[in-house]
Amino acid sequence: MASPWLEELNPAQRQAVTHGDGPLLIVAGAGTGKTKTLACRVAQLIDRGVAPERILLLTFTRRAADEMLTRAGRLIGETGGVKVWGGTFHAVANRLLRIHGSAVNLPSDFTVMDESDSADLMNLIRTDLGVAKTERRFPRKNTLVKIYSHTVNAQRPLREVLEIHFPWCGEDIEGIAQIFERYVRRKQEQHVLDYDDLLLFWSALCSTRRVGEKVADQFEHILVDEYQDTNTLQAEILRGMRKRHKNLTVVGDDAQSIYSFRAATIRNILDFPSQFPGTTVVTLEQNYRSTQPILAASNAVMAPARERYTKELWSTRRSEVKPQLVTCLDEARQTDNVCQNILAHLEQGTPLMRQAVLFRAGHHSAVLEVELARRNIPFHKFGGLKFIEAAHIKDMLAFLRILENPFDEISWFRVLQLFEGVGPRTAQRIMDALQVRRPSPAPAPLQGKGRGEGSPLARLLTAPPTMPPAARKMLQELRDAFAYCRGIGDSPSTLPKDEPPLTLQVERVRKFYDPLFERIYENPAVRSRDLDQLAMIATRYRSRGRFITDLTLDPPRATSDLAQPPFLEEDWLTLSTIHSAKGCEWSVVHIIHAADGMIPSDMAVRDEAGVDEERRLFYVAMTRAKDMLYVYFPLRYYHRRYGLGDAHNYAQLTRFLPPPACALFVKQSVHVSVEDETALEPSGDCATYDRVNRLWRD
DNA sequence: GGCATGTGTATTTTT
DNA sequence: TACACATGCC
Numbered sequence: 091m092a093s094p095w096l097e098e099l100n101p102a103q104r105q106a107v108t109h110g111d112g113p114l115l116i117v118a119g120a121g122t123g124k125t126k127t128l129a130c131r132v133a134q135l136i137d138r139g140v141a142p143e144r145i146l147l148l149t150f151t152r153r154a155a156d157e158m159l160t161r162a163g164r165l166i167g168e169t170g171g172v173k174v175w176g177g178t179f180h181a182v183a184n185r186l187l188r189i190h191g192s193a194v195n196l197p198s199d200f201t202v203m204d205e206s207d208s209a210d211l212m213n214l215i216r217t218d219l220g221v222a223k224t225e226r227r228f229p230r231k232n233t234l235v236k237i238y239s240h241t242v243n244a245q246r247p248l249r250e251v252l253e254i255h256f257p258w259c260g261e262d263i264e265g266i267a268q269i270f271e272r273y274v275r276r277k278q279e280q281h282v283l284d285y286d287d288l289l290l291f292w293s294a295l296c297s298t299r300r301v302g303e304k305v306a307d308q309f310e311h312i313l314v315d316e317y318q319d320t321n322t323l324q325a326e327i328l329r330g331m332r333k334r335h336k337n338l339t340v341v342g343d344d345a346q347s348i349y350s351f352r353a354a355t356i357r358n359i360l361d362f363p364s365q366f367p368g369t370t371v372v373t374l375e376q377n378y379r380s381t382q383p384i385l386a387a388s389n390a391v392m393a394p395a396r397e398r399y400t401k402e403l404w405s406t407r408r409s410e411v412k413p414q415l416v417t418c419l420d421e422a423r424q425t426d427n428v429c430q431n432i433l434a435h436l437e438q439g440t441p442l443m444r445q446a447v448l449f450r451a452g453h454h455s456a457v458l459e460v461e462l463a464r465r466n467i468p469f470h471k472f473g474g475l476k477f478i479e480a481a482h483i484k485d486m487l488a489f490l491r492i493l494e495n496p497f498d499e500i501s502w503f504r505v506l507q508l509f510e511g512v513g514p515r516t517a518q519r520i521m522d523a524l525q526v527r528r529p530s531p532a533p534a535p536l537q538g539k540g541r542g543e544g545s546p547l548a549r550l551l552t553a554p555p556t557m558p559p560a561a562r563k564m565l566q567e568l569r570d571a572f573a574y575c576r577g578i579g580d581s582p583s584t585l586p587k588d589e590p591p592l593t594l595q596v597e598r599v600r601k602f603y604d605p606l607f608e609r610i611y612e613n614p615a616v617r618s619r620d621l622d623q624l625a626m627i628a629t630r631y632r633s634r635g636r637f638i639t640d641l642t643l644d645p646p647r648a649t650s651d652l653a654q655p656p657f658l659e660e661d662w663l664t665l666s667t668i669h670s671a672k673g674c675e676w677s678v679v680h681i682i683h684a685a686d687g688m689i690p691s692d693m694a695v696r697d698e699a700g701v702d703e704e705r706r707l708f709y710v711a712m713t714r715a716k717d718m719l720y721v722y723f724p725l726r727y728y729h730r731r732y733g734l735g736d737a738h739n740y741a742q743l744t745r746f747l748p749p750p751a752c753a754l755f756v757k758q759s760v761h762v763s764v765e766d767e768t769a770l771e772p773s774g775d776c777a778t779y780d781r782v783n784r785l786w787r788d
Numbered sequence: 789g790g791c792a793t794g795t796g797t798a799t800t801t802t803t
Numbered sequence: 804t805a806c807a808c809a810t811g812c813c
Contacts, residue, residue, distance in 0.1 A: 150803085180803050205802080230807080285803055351801060451800050453804090473801075481805095511813095513791045558791090643803070669801045691800055707801080 093137060095130060095165050099123075106372045107131045109339070113332075113366035115317075115359070116341040119403045120388070120713035121379025121675065124341055125154075128315060129161035131339065132174060135311055136166055144310040146331075147176040152644045154315060154673060175309070179324050181643045183288035186295065186305060193301035194294045197281045201495040201635070202642045206479060208273075208284045209235045210500050215272045217514070219265065229259045229266065236351075238270055242286040243321040243353035279528045280497045289323045296330025306331045316672070317342030318359045319349040325358045329365070338366060345392055345401075348669060348707045350699070375401050379675050381409035383754065384719050388712040390751040395705055413712075413719035415684075415747070415755035420726040425461045427760050428680050431720060432467065432663065435678050440717075442468065444677040446664040448711045450689045454682065455665050462663070473667030478645040482607055482617045486624055487638060489599045493575050494635050496547035502526050508606050509565070511558035521546075523555040547572060564606070571602040592637060596628045668711045679715035682722045684708075685741035701745075708746045721747070721755070 096104055103123055106116045107130045118124035128147075136142055149155040155176035163171040175182065184202065191198055203211075213231040229237065237259065241251045248267060252260045259266065277284065283291070296302045312331060314320065317340035332338050340362060347356045363369040377385055382405050389402060418424040432445055449455050452473055462469050477483060485508060488501035495501075499521065506517035521527070524546040551573055557565045575598060577589040589595070600621060607621075608614045627646070631637035664676065683689065689711075690704030712719060727739050747755075 178803060227807095232806090288803090349802075352803075453799075476802085511791070515790055645803095667801065693800055 093134065093165075095133070099127070099130065100376055102372055102374050102376075103127045103130070106339075106374070107134050109370060109372070111337050113336055113362075113369040114339040115362050115369050115371045116339065116374065117343065117359075117371065117401065118341055118374040119343055119377060119401050120346060120710070121377040121405075122374035122403070123376075123378055124315075124343075124374065125158060125161070125673070127374065128313060128339075128341055129158045130165065131313065132158065132162040132172070133165035136162070136172060140310050142173045143175065144308065145174045146182065146309040146312045147174050148179055148182060148312070148314045149176065150178065150316040150319060150672065152177050152181060158315075178643070179292075179320075179327070180285055180288045183292040184639060184643060187283075187288065187291055190295055190301050190305060191291070193298045194291050196283075196291055199495065199635075200281045200283050201491060201498060202288065202639050203277075203282050203284050203498075203500065204478065204642050204645075205235060205239075205285065206484070207500045208238075210503070211276060212238070212269060212273060214499070214503065215269050215276065219269060219272075228262055229256075233259065234266065234269060237266065238273065239286050240353045241270075242290060243323045244355070245322045245326065276499065276527075280499055281495060282498060282500075286323075289327060293323060293327045293330055296327060296333075302330070303334070306333060306335070310335060311337045311339070313339040313341070315341050317362070318344050318347035318356060319352075319354040320358050321353040321355055322358070323353075325365070332366070336366070336368070345395070345706055346672070346710050346713075348672070348703060348710060350703050373401055375403055377403045377405040378407075379716050380405055380713060381407045381411065381717060383409055383412045384712065384715050384717075387413050387719070387751060387754040388709055390754055391705065391712060391746050392709050393750075395702060409717070411718065412754060412756045413715070413721065415752065415757050416720055416722045417743075417757070417759045418722060418724045419760065421457055421683075421724045423760050424682060424722045424724045425458050428458060428682060428720075428722060429461060429465060429467065431680065432678075435718070440677050442661045442663040445680070446666060446671065446674070446676040446678075446714065447680045447682060448666055448668050448671050448714065449682050450668060450691055450707070452667055454688065458682065459665065462665075468662040469665050470662050471665040473670030476645055477620065477623070478641060480617070480620055482611060483620055483624060485607070486596075486599065486603060486621060487641065489571075489603065490595070490634060490638055492547060493572065493595070494638055496545040497526060497528055499526055502546070505568075508610065509557065509561035510609075511560040516558065520555045520557070524549050547576070551576075551578065567602050571598050574598050589634075592631055592634050593625070593629050595634065596625050600625065668707050671714055672710060675714050675716055677716045678718045678720075679711070680720045680722065681708075681711050684721045684723045684744045684747070685727070686744050687741060689744045689746070705746050708744065 096107065099107060100123075103126070106114065106127050109131075116124070116127065118127065132145060132147060135145055147155055147158065149158065155178075156171070159171040159174055159176050162174070163169065166172070175185075177185070187194075187196055187200070188198065191200070209231040212234040216228070216231060216234065233256070237248075237251060237256055240255060241248050244251065248270070249263060252263055252266075277287065295305060309331065312328065314328065319342070328338060340359070342359045344356050344359050347354060347359070350356075363371060380388070385403055385405050416424075416427055418427055428447060432442070432447075435445060436442060447455065447458065455471065459469070459471065478487075485504065488504040491498050491501040492505060502521050502524070503514075503517050506512050506520055507514065512520070526546045551569055554565060554569060575589060575595040590598075604618075607617070611617055623646075627641070628637055631640070664674075666674070681689075686692075689708050690701055694700040694704050712721075723741075723743050725740060727741055743752075
């Protein structure tokens, strides 16, 4: 019982770790050793005799789960982690539903689609219904998905969601409802689940009598990380899983809730004690990460926030070094200065690995990326456009998905349109001929993964549909590729054998796809490297289904844009959206574009709640820093829409750094005193900037 | 009729 | 840059 690692914990951490049964809420401020505490608690439970497979650890990313479990494993002397159920809500839902799906009428062979697939399906239906033809412009596919997802995850009526979050779509409620209804039916026909369905079905599973209890009882303890970023549906799942056992630990920080756009609600954490009577609340306030000056500035930013658990982070890490607020003339100067500071720290002994540049939106780093590449500073970018979203990756996956689930409409629709002379209309016609749409709702379970005579894939191989002349040769090649992957061989009369290994299938599909791909896309060379990487990932898998699902639920988080493949470099810099930086820390952090309109994003300032969340976002960014924090603010933003004019706007410093907060920074100005900008004193305080900037703003 | 191609525009954050 | 919509070509 007297585990040596307990000695290393502070009293609050130890209380959380050794807490016995019953609901436990750990309010853990930034940098207070949350990961450590959670890992120790898992280790402690196992030490106490709880079987690892009876523990469920829900985290925000798979990486976070792996990290914690490895750590817990190390504590109890298990190398390679412990066999705890760990992962995101979505991944765990997938795993449970593969086993128990039949209890909620789910076919066992369902495939999972990502958000852009959902959007494509929405669009298909949107076009079918002809709603786009009306005079008023109808919500676009991405908006439709957002509305749908928000409605499901928040478990609120559509009308209310529209009123509050999408007021400009309110008039189209009937059309939207109609589309949603069809969307649900189409997914059902295809045996396809979207992200939201995974949660929805898990929740449904909980309320089935026999299986629901069995699934819930399987876990003696459930632990949830980043609880402030869970939504109503996820809270409902937890309630469903905890009807009998009350052993539930949630960890979170309301000050770091930044996912309301995904229907996460701060209410989950604020109301946890009343949702789960008898909750013990433990608050972790000692910050081990940041120096006191960085913490002071962060606290000052959060001070004006409204409802929250009161806690004031403190640190024993004294330092004389204040964070720096760097005012730059424009983005070019900002970029230049960021590079200089990064290199300076590198020379003083802080490797790139321990530095990061953070920003609000994925594209905010575009200019910097070019400059880093020019200066041969290796970097790795997280967040923003993802690998999996790239059109050519989606194409490749579409082939594999058809093999996995021949009723996957979106994949057929995508693949067919790659052929010359085939657009949406012809693609639809071919899909009709192949009977990709199953008569709905499909009561008979699909036999042997659609391998039977009745599958659209089988029909493609035995009775090819008519194609526009330009596409006929290609069609034959597609049939050959599919036949190969199915293990049918070159002669169509041969009976199916076992399918070849996944890597060979990927290779074969690629052999077919490469020429198409070179015709369609601008810079095939760059994109081709992505395909190599996809093939690399595939080598880690034996099952095609698992490969596709894993890629959908846990896609590679970084893109290797302009830089050399970073994994070949010894040392590289992190570029990250603030959202993707959650849970991470670096010695030196550079926050760029700290201008109003960027942080907070002007997309988010419609209401007070939006501004509050942006404030938390800025707070999250600041509290990633251990030793040194830079906040950069470009004064001018050029709008280069038409050529290279020098038309520009003057930006204002982010509203989250009013004078009291500003006072906690060292002010520095870069190149602001050229030409007539002399009015901006190099070391002037923020109030002065504000006053001066107002001159240009109206 | 339906596809390819050109033009304008809006553009957050992610499982 | 990707998407929606308009135009011109087969």
